[in-house]
Amino acid sequence: MAKKLTLAFLKTEAGSGAVLGLAALAALIVANSPLSADYFAWLKSVHVLQLGPLRLEETISDWIKEGLMAVFFLVVGLEIKYEILKGELSDPKKLATPILAAVGGMVAPGLVYLAVAGALGGPHEGWPVPLATDIAFALAVFAAVGRGLPTSLRVFLLTLAIVDDLGAIALIAVLFSQGVAWLPLLWVVGVLVLMAVAGRRRLAAPFWVLGFGAVWWLTIQSGLSTSLTAVAFAMVVPVNPRRETGQSPLRDAMHDLHPYVAFLVLPLFAFAKAGVSFAGLSLDQALAPLVIGVALGLFVGKQIGVFGVAWLAARMRIGAKPTGANWLQVYGVSLLCGVGFTMSLFIGALAFPGAADSPQQIEVKLGVIGGSLLSALAAAVILKLAGRRTAREDRAASE
Template sequence: MARKFTLDFLKTEAASGGALGVAALAALIVANSALGPAYFAWLKSEHLLQLGPLMLEMTISEWIKEGLMAVFFLVVGLEIKYEILRGELSDPKKLATPVIAAAGGMIAPALVYLGISGALGGPHQGWPIPLATDIAFALAVFAVVARNLPSSLRVFLLTLAIVDDLGAIALIAVLFSSGVQLMPLLGVAGLLIAGGVAARFRKVPAPFWVLGFAGVWWLTVQAGLSTSLTAVAFAAIVPVNPRKEDGQSPLKEAMHDLHPYVSWLVLPLFAFAKAGVSFAGLSLEQATAPLVIGIALGLFLGKQIGVFGAAWLASALKIGNKPSGSTWLELYGVSLLCGIGFTMSLFIGVLAFPGAIDSPEQVEVKLGVLGGSLLSALAAGAILGVAARRRKNFA
């Protein structure tokens, strides 16, 4: 039953992978056309949300990143919890492997970046940029090229990516946080604790969870924290056991209801908002700057070395198992996918090199992230395509 539920849940994701790619390509085309100025002005335009005395004003870009993407991270958190309690990751050894691989996938890119920046005289403060895997784009590429491969690989990728993202968020909190508001943060903690206590009672109606998540989200924004972290934390308290009155699991119900909106609205809109990079005035010298090379190779080389090497080590030391039914070639292809940085990498780049959106450092960050992510996606597509054809031929 757990395997069937996972497969059913991921059908929409596989179908929407093309839509995500089209949205990203459209953003690049628009950003480099006559519509470019209007596109960037739209992303920077501010809009106010007011509910009685409560007011919140953010740009379109921020509403997408902090608002809509919080729903995405909620769904990801729900999927991880379900797999840990009922599915593929209920085996501690299978859970250990993606967690260890995520750690390797953060250490190796940092070392690669620092090695290149040291050799070429690049800025050292960019080392956290290639550490993160973009869950949305990695899953979209996997959905397109790996349809004949075991679903356990997708669960492995999903788990690794969320651990990776949480690690990146922790780094942001340690390295770049300033001005975090204590009272809203205490409110977030209080709501999460109250929700955890309420989850022990199976008669809690669905609107409770909707209002609870809205409250946690609002206080998270007021505290100045990333909503992705608290969205995953909220998912952890949503009960998986069915309610007594109707036999429905709040967790499975939420996943079923939210997933189509995330796949067909949230992720394509996010891709359209974040993939738009203008190449006007770009020089060869800037395209091959140490910062660009360090980020690109940190993602492309560092990620595959760290993830695959750590997964192999976990298996060799018998402290973890590779995803059930998978081969090492398939796992290597997934390791390459982890080099798709994008979202969190671009976000960390803004923090590491504060300044104007069109500053030389910001342009180089975007070039490095896009270059490393594209190399990783193409290489992963080739490897996973070969692996899928092999499995189909020997089926």
């Protein structure tokens, strides 16, 4: 059953991968066209949500990042919970491997960046930029090239990326937070506990929608990232089927939400975040220490940290390879973790405050785009080769 559910997800993502790529390409084209000013003005335009006495004002960019992407992280959290309880990650060793690899995938890029910055005289403040993995784009690339590969590899990537992102969110909270409003945060915890207790009984879908809406609203008021509490909310959704209906609330939510996430949320996110203007770019900026440090941190640091720790965990018997996968395939996924893109751009904006067209911001964008593209292309080649090799071996075994 778990395998059928994962295959259904892969089928949807394979169809949405092209849509996501086209949305990102469209953003780059628009950001470097005569429509550039209108595009960036649209992202900065403020829109109001009014529900009785509750009022929230956010820019389009923030509505997409903190609003729509909360639904994405909810679906990711639901899938990870399902895999931990019923699927691939129910083996503690297979759960340990992506978690440990995510830690390695955060430490190594930071060290690579600091080494490059020290050697070339770059700013040391940029070390957090290459630490994150962009889940949406990494999954899109995997969906495009992952045909014939074990579905366990996608679960490995998904788990690693979410741990990576949660680590990046925690890092943002420690290094760049302006303070947390504790009263709304305590209310978030209260609502989560209430939903966990009430979830033991049969609850209609509207109650879960209202509960998630309350958690989302309170998270915004607390100043934390909604992605964190969206994953926490997923952990309280029941996975076991109801005796009355024989249906699992968690599986139903995954099934209902996934098409909207794949074909609406992620393409809108890509269109909003992939638009980078290259106006006024010079060769000196393209080869600046900050650019090289971020790019190598993503491309070199990520693959060393993720693959090295995953291999070491398996050798030391504290972890295990994904089911049915070989080390070449794991290496391809490790490369894919170097797609930092939107999360790295977000951290870069915090690490180097200033206008979007400031020299350091432009260098951060160049480094992130360069490192992410190198990682995506290299991963696509390796995973394609690995998929063909696996197909040949399967044909030879069947003859």
